[in-house]
Amino acid sequence: MAEPSGVRTGPLTEGERVTLTDPKGRRHSVRLTAGGTFHTTKGAISHDDLLGHPEGSVVTSAGGVGYLAFRPLLEEFTVTMPRGATVVYPKDAAHILVQTDIFPGARVLEAGAGSGALSIFLLRAIGTTGKLYSYERRAEFAEIAKKNVAAFFGGEHPAWELRNGDLATDIGPEPIDRAVLDMLAPWECVDAVADVLVPGGLLCCYVATTTQLGRTVETLRAHGGFTEPDAREYSAREWHAQGLAIRPGHGTSGHTGFLIFTRRLAPGVVAPLRRRRPAPGAYGPDYSGPRPAGVTSEPADA
Numbered sequence: 001m002a003e004p005s006g007v008r009t010g011p012l013t014e015g016e017r018v019t020l021t022d023p024k025g026r027r028h029s030v031r032l033t034a035g036g037t038f039h040t041t042k043g044a045i046s047h048d049d050l051l052g053h054p055e056g057s058v059v060t061s062a063g064g065v066g067y068l069a070f071r072p073l074l075e076e077f078t079v080t081m082p083r084g085a086t087v088v089y090p091k092d093a094a095h096i097l098v099q100t101d102i103f104p105g106a107r108v109l110e111a112g113a114g115s116g117a118l119s120i121f122l123l124r125a126i127g128t129t130g131k132l133y134s135y136e137r138r139a140e141f142a143e144i145a146k147k148n149v150a151a152f153f154g155g156e157h158p159a160w161e162l163r164n165g166d167l168a169t170d171i172g173p174e175p176i177d178r179a180v181l182d183m184l185a186p187w188e189c190v191d192a193v194a195d196v197l198v199p200g201g202l203l204c205c206y207v208a209t210t211t212q213l214g215r216t217v218e219t220l221r222a223h224g225g226f227t228e229p230d231a232r233e234y235s236a237r238e239w240h241a242q243g244l245a246i247r248p249g250h251g252t253s254g255h256t257g258f259l260i261f262t263r264r265l266a267p268g269v270v271a272p273l274r275r276r277r278p279a280p281g282a283y284g285p286d287y288s289g290p291r292p293a294g295v296t297s298e299p300a301d302a
Contacts, residue, residue: 019070101202142162217231
């Protein structure tokens with residue numbers, strides 16, 4: 001039986017999903033059914049050989065190859081679950097949770113919900129005492145997210161409220177401690193989020209391109225009610241270690257998106273002007289985006 005954290009314990013049971021790993025490290029996600037069979041290139045594996053056994057068991061295929069059987073970790077579940085929109089990958093989700101300081105009981109706003117991957121990470125972090133308001137404009141994506149969250153937690157999560165609508169116009173009045181915007185144009189929602197984000201609250205914007213990055217950062221600066229945005233990108237690289245053979249592995253996760261972090265100032269407080277002078281031409285005559293207060297157009301060769 002799944003707990004509110006999504007963690008299952010005890011013997012493997014019918015209906016739950018397991019991850020089978022072969023000797024080469026290749027993983028297969030399988031939903032167990034009584035009398036079921038999973039076919040591999042090394043022969044079939046009977047589900048009945050797994051049902052009733054604890055995690056960490058080894059099941060042998062008809063071809064004599066052993067497979068390790070474990071319940072999927074949160075990281076495994078989110079990258080293999082059904083999706084409509086692209087998911088926030090674990091390496092980025094981990095930094096979002098840490099850099100925005102998500103805590104048990106936190107009130108969190110998320111837009112858009114996409115396929116529900118980040119929703120699951122956030123719900124795991126806030127627990128049953130927090131509240132997650134997830135906004136998704138596309139009804140079909142919202143339905144996928146709903147099913148994925150229910151599949152991981154074994155049912156509806158008591159802290160989750162999924163809203164089908166546009167954050168810029170349909171945002172609720174509830175005060176929030178944290179906000180995470182994973183959307184095409186987060187700069188369009190800065191004003192709306194600022195109205196409900198408590199002083200000291202954190203905002204994270206997740207974007208894919210440098211154009212989105214620049215527009216979002218400049219909009220936050222121009223708003224004046226946030227600290228200087230901090231933009232980052234994270235990558236992950238595996239390493240192979242066997243005896244004296246120490247080298248980078250073949251599995252590398254490079255660019256997936258940019259993360260922008262900032263913090264809400266107190267009401268009526270305006271962020272101090274940046275002490276560092278903008279680079280020459282940064283706000284030249286061809287620049288049409290928002291500018292921080294006090295920064296005017298400058299010639300490209302200044």
